[in-house]
Amino acid sequence: MRKRLLILLGVSFFTFQFMYSQGSPDYNGGIKVKLNEDGSKYFRIISWGQFWAQYQDDAPDDVSNTNFSIRRARILTYSQINKDFLILTHFGLNSLNGDNQSPVGTGERSQLFFHDFWMQYNLGEKHAIGGGLHYWNGISRLNNQSTLNIMTLDNNRQSWATIGLSDQFARHIGVYLKGSFGKLQYRISVNESGRNTLDSAIDLGDPDTFVAGDTYYAGRDLLGSKDAGKNFAGYFDYNFLDQESNFLPYKVGSYLGGKKVFNVGAGFFYHPDGSVIVNNDLTLEGQDVAIFAVDAFYDAPIGENGSAITAYATYQNNDYGENFTLGQTYETGSMVYGHVGYVIPNDNKKTKFQPYASFNTRSIDAIDDNATTFGVGANAYFSGHHSKITLEYLNTKYGDNDAQSFVTLQAMIYL
Structure with missing residues (x-):
């Protein structure tokens, strides 16, 4: 393992030198094209990429311990022709690696798809209604997390609590209402539930595809119930200090001391008859899916010379149905998660270093x-989140299974 760590550190040094030698100009709002003189008509383009080199200590004999992947490659654009209308398009791919590449970039293994596509109409200055494939989610801040400015290497996986169950990669097709009343921000939505879920391979005519007595997230198809076709979500947070923007749905992971923010929030996701239990006599019984969470977020400068603290904590209760479990990720039970990071004082305003720690504990009913x-881990920022290197050690243990350890190096740029 020591040899592998030296390799990762060497790659980190090379990547640092490459990025530093290319320079890192000030962002200045990115690529924004004005369509009239005062800039009220415009379109904006954002692109970003994240490259991973990851070491796993306990890989199968026929699998390399060290692997490379493109964690994310994305393009997002939005535009307004006046203050009342907005359209947003977001597409890209995730976790492209040696196992899932397509020989010529097409076919079943092609991963390029729409993450978001929605249209919005403003109802005055503080409220808006919209519809499409959207990210105005419920549950918690982390279920609305931006992937541009996560403080840890990646988002806490269990906080993205519906990916592949009722949605398309954390996005639902539906309508939403968002806005603010003073310091209270809100987002609520009514959505279609996807038919193609991670559990959709169940066939009651083929006993090899299910286990009697188990619960599956496939209620819309198995029950044939119109009630299982819709789900409901909402998130509400009170901004005690600086007010965060809710122009777009993506929550910031760390401001690096650029704002003084303290928010307390609560949210929910409810999908009636979203899962089903297969009784021993092969009859089906609908199970409501209900998830709720409370959380708190604090980000503020400390003293002088650019030091800052970022802290987050959440409690989440997951009810996917009786004793539901899928892939050690989606499970009926509860979760407590938190992370904290500290920007080290530094006279160099462009380069910042931020060590951090995170912890997640879950109770799982099924086991x-x-x-x-x-x-x-630690982040090295060369132009805020627009150019950074992250190195993280992660240890995870599930029930009586042996603990697994990962060391991951990430290089990220977004423009």
Whole structure:
């Protein structure tokens, strides 16, 4: 493992030198094209990429311990022809690696798809209604997390609580209402639930595809119930200090001391008959899916010379149906998660260093046991989140299984 760590550190040094030698000009709002003189008509383009080199200590004999991947490659654009209308398009790919590449970039393994596509109409200055494939989610801040400015290496996986179950990669097709009343911001939505879920391979005519007595997230198809076709979500947060923008749905992971923010929030996701239990006599019984969370976020400068603290904590209760479990990720039970990071004082305003730690503990009904994840890492910022290197060690243990450890190096640029 020591040899592998040296390789990762060497790659980190090379990447740092390459990025530094290319320079890092000030962002200045990115690529924004004005369509009239005062800029009220415009379109904006944002692009970003994240490259991973990851070491896993306990890989199968026929699998390399060290692997490379493109964690994310995305393009997002939005435009307004006046203050009342907005259209947003977001597409890209995730986790492209040696196992899932397509020989010529087409076919079943092609990963390029729409993440977001929605249209919005403003109802005055503080409220808006919209519809499409959207990211105005419920549950928690982390279920609305931007991937541009996550403080840890990646988002806490269990906080993205519906990916592949009722949605398309954390996005639903539906309508939403968002806005603010003073310091209270809100987002609520009514959405279609996807038919193609991670559990959709169940065939009651083929006993090999299911286990009697187990619960599956496939209520819309298996029950044939119109009630299972819709889901409902909402998130509300009170901004005690500086007010965060809710122009777009993507929550900031760390401001690096650029704002003084303290928010307390609560949210929910409800999908009636979203899952089903297959009784021993092969009859089906609908199970409501209900998830709710409370959380708190603090980000503020400390003293002088650019030091800052970022802290986040959440409690989330997951009810996917009786004893539901899928892939050690989606499970009926509860979760406590938190992370904290500190920007080290530095006279150089462009280069910043931020060590951090994270912890996740979950109670899981199906196995009557817990799962824990602990991570420590550090970010090196060369132009805020627009150019950074992250190195993280993550240890995770699930029930009685042996703990797994990962060391990951990430290089990220966004423009």
